[in-house]
Amino acid sequence: MLKSKTLDDISARIGEAIAHSPARDIEKNVRALLTGAFSRLDLVSREEFEVQAQVLLRTREKLEAIEARVAELEARMAAPCAK
Numbered sequence: 285m286l287k288s289k290t291l292d293d294i295s296a297r298i299g300e301a302i303a304h305s306p307a308r309d310i311e312k313n314v315r316a317l318l319t320g321a322f323s324r325l326d327l328v329s330r331e332e333f334e335v336q337a338q339v340l341l342r343t344r345e346k347l348e349a350i351e352a353r354v355a356e357l358e359a360r361m362a363a364p365c366a367k
Contacts, residue, residue: 328336
């Protein structure tokens with residue numbers, strides 16, 4: 285079995301070879317192309333999505349509490365009329 289140092293050495297050499305090859309330039313160009321395309325789209329970050337999901341959850345909880353309170357008040361108002 286290969287030792288960890290040998291694997292690290294091979295990995296480093298492959299990384300160096302890729303860094304000095306046309307593949308590195310292609311990667312940069314593709315990354316720039318995708319970044320430009322994504323910037324034109326109406327996207328939000330995962331962080332902003334999570335924040336908005338939490339805001340929506342709190343809003344739903346408040347709405348449910350208000351609906352329960354309104355139902356309770358309507359029941360109180362209807363009770364004296366029924367007598």
